[in-house]
Amino acid sequence: MTTVPSKLYADDVSLLMVLIDTNPFFWSTVKNTFTFSNFLSHVLPFLNSILLLNQLNQVVVIATGYNSCDYIYDSSLAAPNQRAESLLGKLEEFVTRDEELSQQNSIEGVWSSLLSGSLSMALCYIQKVFRSGPLHPQPRILCLHGSPDGPGQYVAIMNSIFSAQRSTVPIDSCVIGSQHSAFLQQASYITGGVYLKPQQLEGLFQYLSTVFAADLHCRSFLQLPKPVGVDFRASCFCHKNTIDMGYICSVCLSIFCKHHKKCSTCGSVFGQAQTNVASASDRKRKTTET
Amino acid sequence: MTDGQVIKRARYKSSVKDFGVPGVLKMTRERFFFMPNDPKSSARLNVEFRLVKGHKFTKEGSNKQALLNLTVDQGGNYIFEFDTFSDRDACREYVATAIAVSGEAGRAGSERSAAPLQDEQLSHAEMERRIRLLQEDSELQKLHKQLVIGGVLSEAEFWATRKKLLDENASRKSKQQVGLRNDMFHVKPSSDGQSNKVTFNLTPEIIHQIFAEKPAVRQAFLNFVPSKMTEKEFWTKYSRAEYLHSTKNVVVAAAEAAEDDELAVFLKQDDMAASEARRKIRRVDPTLDMEADEGDDYTHLPDHGLSCDGSKDVTDSPYELYRRSLLQELNRHAAVVLEGRAIDVELGDTRSVAEALARSKQDDLTDEVSDGNINQERLDRISRMAEIDDLQAPRDLAVAPLCIKDPRDYFDSQQANAIKSLGDTLAGAKQMKCSLSTAEAYGSLRDYISEIKTSGLNDSIVKPEVALKVLNGLTQSISSTKYHLGKNPHESVLDRLPYVAKQELLHHWMSIQELLKHFWSSYPITTTHLFTKVSRLKDAMSQIYPKLQEIKESVQSDFRHQVSLLVQPMLQALDAAFAHYDADIQKRSAKSGERPNGFV
Ligand SMILES: [Zn+2]
Numbered sequence: 001m002t003t004v005p006s007k008l009y010a011d012d013v014s015l016l017m018v019l020i021d022t023n024p025f026f027w028s029t030v031k032n033t034f035t036f037s038n039f040l041s042h043v044l045p046f047l048n049s050i051l052l053l054n055q056l057n058q059v060v061v062i063a064t065g066y067n068s069c070d071y072i073y074d075s076s077l078a079a080p081n082q083r084a085e086s087l088l089g090k091l092e093e094f095v096t097r098d099e100e101l102s103q104q105n106s107i108e109g110v111w112s113s114l115l116s117g118s119l120s121m122a123l124c125y126i127q128k129v130f131r132s133g134p135l136h137p138q139p140r141i142l143c144l145h146g147s148p149d150g151p152g153q154y155v156a157i158m159n160s161i162f163s164a165q166r167s168t169v170p171i172d173s174c175v176i177g178s179q180h181s182a183f184l185q186q187a188s189y190i191t192g193g194v195y196l197k198p199q200q201l202e203g204l205f206q207y208l209s210t211v212f213a214a215d216l217h218c219r220s221f222l223q224l225p226k227p228v229g230v231d232f233r234a235s236c237f238c239h240k241n242t243i244d245m246g247y248i249c250s251v252c253l254s255i256f257c258k259h260h261k262k263c264s265t266c267g268s269v270f271g272q273a274q275t276n277v278a279s280a281s282d283r284k285r286k287t288t289e290t
Numbered sequence: 291m292t293d294g295q296v297i298k299r300a301r302y303k304s305s306v307k308d309f310g311v312p313g314v315l316k317m318t319r320e321r322f323f324f325m326p327n328d329p330k331s332s333a334r335l336n337v338e339f340r341l342v343k344g345h346k347f348t349k350e351g352s353n354k355q356a357l358l359n360l361t362v363d364q365g366g367n368y369i370f371e372f373d374t375f376s377d378r379d380a381c382r383e384y385v386a387t388a389i390a391v392s393g394e395a396g397r398a399g400s401e402r403s404a405a406p407l408q409d410e411q412l413s414h415a416e417m418e419r420r421i422r423l424l425q426e427d428s429e430l431q432k433l434h435k436q437l438v439i440g441g442v443l444s445e446a447e448f449w450a451t452r453k454k455l456l457d458e459n460a461s462r463k464s465k466q467q468v469g470l471r472n473d474m475f476h477v478k479p480s481s482d483g484q485s486n487k488v489t490f491n492l493t494p495e496i497i498h499q500i501f502a503e504k505p506a507v508r509q510a511f512l513n514f515v516p517s518k519m520t521e522k523e524f525w526t527k528y529s530r531a532e533y534l535h536s537t538k539n540v541v542v543a544a545a546e547a548a549e550d551d552e553l554a555v556f557l558k559q560d561d562m563a564a565s566e567a568r569r570k571i572r573r574v575d576p577t578l579d580m581e582a583d584e585g586d587d588y589t590h591l592p593d594h595g596l597s598c599d600g601s602k603d604v605t606d607s608p609y610e611l612y613r614r615s616l617l618q619e620l621n622r623h624a625a626v627v628l629e630g631r632a633i634d635v636e637l638g639d640t641r642s643v644a645e646a647l648a649r650s651k652q653d654d655l656t657d658e659v660s661d662g663n664i665n666q667e668r669l670d671r672i673s674r675m676a677e678i679d680d681l682q683a684p685r686d687l688a689v690a691p692l693c694i695k696d697p698r699d700y701f702d703s704q705q706a707n708a709i710k711s712l713g714d715t716l717a718g719a720k721q722m723k724c725s726l727s728t729a730e731a732y733g734s735l736r737d738y739i740s741e742i743k744t745s746g747l748n749d750s751i752v753k754p755e756v757a758l759k760v761l762n763g764l765t766q767s768i769s770s771t772k773y774h775l776g777k778n779p780h781e782s783v784l785d786r787l788p789y790v791a792k793q794e795l796l797h798h799w800m801s802i803q804e805l806l807k808h809f810w811s812s813y814p815i816t817t818t819h820l821f822t823k824v825s826r827l828k829d830a831m832s833q834i835y836p837k838l839q840e841i842k843e844s845v846q847s848d849f850r851h852q853v854s855l856l857v858q859p860m861l862q863a864l865d866a867a868f869a870h871y872d873a874d875i876q877k878r879s880a881k882s883g884e885r886p887n888g889f890v
């Protein structure tokens with residue numbers, strides 16, 4: 001770490017954790033419109049400009065791969081005046097390592113990257129900073145993500161989101177894929193971050209510097225893109241129908257539209273509702289607010 | 291309670307020390323009179339109980355006066371001394387009821403509502419508790435103000451449905467039982483300085499404490515009194531022993547004990563207390579090494595290491611029996627005080643106190659398992675407490691591990707809606723599925739990286755016209771979201787209402803709930819009180835009805851529909867109550883109407 005007297009940390013000093021999607025399958029699908037080098041040519045200047053905004057600003061980049069994640073850049077460890085381009089070497093190494101972990105020669109179906117892993121790493125880093133003393137830069141997480149959501153990571157990602165919410169770390173999302181991400185939408189909504197899906201990727205730098213460059217203190221004075229509203233209504237596990245009221249397994253929180261004898265998710269056996277009154281009270285409202 | 295009158299001989303005193311004017315005290319329901327024996331005396335009294343605020347009295351005791359002190363509103367007081375405590379108590383009880391009755395009458399006069407549910411006699415503490423509850427909860431206070439002060443419900447009715455609230459608060463400060471005194475040397479011999487007589491003062495309280503601290507004395511009392519000696523003789527002997535102890539003259543004590551077997555019981559060390567102590571030691575945590583820290587304190591030194599009287603501290607084995615250490619007494623005393631009042635017996639009767647204490651000790655003993663079991667239990671405890679966690683096999687927990695068959699279900703349950711709200715469809719996702727070779731994909735990714743590595747960053751990152759387009763697009767979408775906000779289905783309708791309207795709606799909803807609760811709980815109507823209560827409640831509810839209509843009309847037209855949706859259930863609940871009320875009234879009038887019709 002640069003030896004700067006900690007008292008200089010004001011509320012406009014940022015620690016920006018950037019998670020970049022390095023899923024090769026995602027970048028292969030978009031290579032005709034927006035290549036990975038295009039992407040980097042927008043992101044690297046953005047990282048440099050963050051570092052220029054405040055001498056004490058810190059940028060950490062985590063690569064979200066297909067098989068693994070890793071830190072590829074930390075401005076506090078870099079030599080003075082070294083620019084973000086220095087991450088390219090580490091990025092190359094990371095991609096090679098990520099490939100070595102691959103077990104199949106080809107991929108069929110949905111291929112999502114390890115967002116839960118990189119979110120957890122970012123949060124761990126932030127926790128370390130929090131514990132370094134009472135004075136530290138204000139952390140936030142920016143996900144530059146394009147791969148589709150991985151349903152299998154649901155529990156891990158939601159846990160990360162709630163953990164970020166608990167430590168009041170906003171998760172900003174900039175979706176560069178063609179489809180929206182339900183994960184990131186929730187992440188930004190729950191943690192009070194900004195969710196954005198740029199319409200024109202060739203202007204990505206403009207989006208990044210307009211929406212995501214301002215520190216948390218400045219945000220209170222700015223009008224940033226707001227969510228139109230997230231529909232958190234759940235659908236039942238049994239028919240995938242959207243429901244307002246239903247039964248919730250008290251063990252695993254699975255949702256069902258009608259009474260079952262046994263939970264299909266965790267196998268818990270439900271007690272028989274004895275009377276109509278009892279079954280009415282068993283019926284819990286699924287709250288739509290977080 | 292007697293409702294006639296009470297007449298007792300008493301002396302009217304201007305102060306506690308004053309001898310007082312002898313005469314007769316007469317109490318009737320409304321007032322009390324004092325007539326001095328000397329007709330010429332001016333100390334005549336005729337006072338209404340209405341003016342009496344409270345009464346104080348002396349505790350019953352051998353050397354105490356039987357006093358009754360009546361305090362009046364203006365700050366004065368009347369002190370009477372009675373010949374006996376029973377006379378005093380008769381008057382005291384009469385006064386207590388009289389004050390309560392007259393106080394209630396006074397209040398009832400000032401209150402308009404004639405509630406047959408008689409207002410409870412509220413203690414000051416109870417009143418304060420209610421006030422505190424109201425202060426803590428502004429919603430409750432609002433309701434109370436509206437319904438009780440507004441005359442719809444009586445104070446008692448209002449709180450009757452909140453008994454739990456009061457109870458919970460009450461249980462917080464449980465009635466405290468008075469413990470034992472913690473000073474040790476209350477049995478101090480006092481000498482008048484002239485004769486050689488030494489006096490000990492024993493009260494039932496002190497006797498209780500002696501019995502509790504010295505089981506041998508207690509046992510002796512049960513053994514000797516009254517078969518061998520009277521209670522007085524017993525205590526004289528005990529006092530003699532205490533006196534000998536206080537002189538610390540072990541030799542004399544031993545000599546006297548040799549001559550008097552009964553006295554010896556008091557002088558010797560208390561075997562029962564000692565065995566009780568040994569039993570307690572066995573229950574101490576076995577991993578606690580008491581010998582290890584023996585050096586840290588002075589327990590191994592007699593009298594706590596303080597040399598009280600060095601010359602007599604030579605340990606002479608024949609006299610050792612008669613020596614008592616200060617520390618032992620102190621510990622014993624502390625243990626008894628901390629144990630608290632174990633028995634619940636009137637302290638007056640010495641024998642029953644002794645028996646009750648003996649019984650409670652016996653219970654303790656039977657609770658304990660036999661010695662053999664104790665040893666086994668000690669061993670078990672040692673092995674349990676000396677357990678080293680990492681050397682133990684993992685314990686089987688009584689909980690089943692959570693096993694989730696497929697966590698993807700959670701995602702599917704939410705994703706569909708979330709994506710829908712952004713205007714996406716899952717069809718887009720399906721399109722992206724395609725077959726790719728791993729090596730190819732990674733290879734091209736690496737190519738892109740080396741491409742930028744060699745070419746470096748572009749001179750202009752973004753083309754100006756693209757940047758402008760982005761800025762315009764962002765500005766437009768930000769300014770348009772303002773208008774979209776209203777369409778957010780997850781915002782509560784209430785939040786968009788003007789603050790006043792929202793508060794009013796919430797308050798009406800609360801009042802309606804409260805009124806309906808009282809309304810429905812009044813059925814079936816069995817008394818005229820319930821009848822008037824129900825009609826009062828109905829009136830109050832019908833006053834809210836138009837107010838709801840007003841709110842509906844006062845809000846902007848965009849909200850009117852939403853508000854009417856909110857108000858609808860309230861109106862329905864009220865309508866149901868009104869319908870029931872009307873039907874009940876009709877039934878009643880039909881019933882009462884039948885008879886006159888039949889007669890006419
Ligand atoms: Zn279903």
Ligand SMILES: [Zn+2]
Binds near residue numbers: 254264265267268
């Ligand atoms: Zn379950």
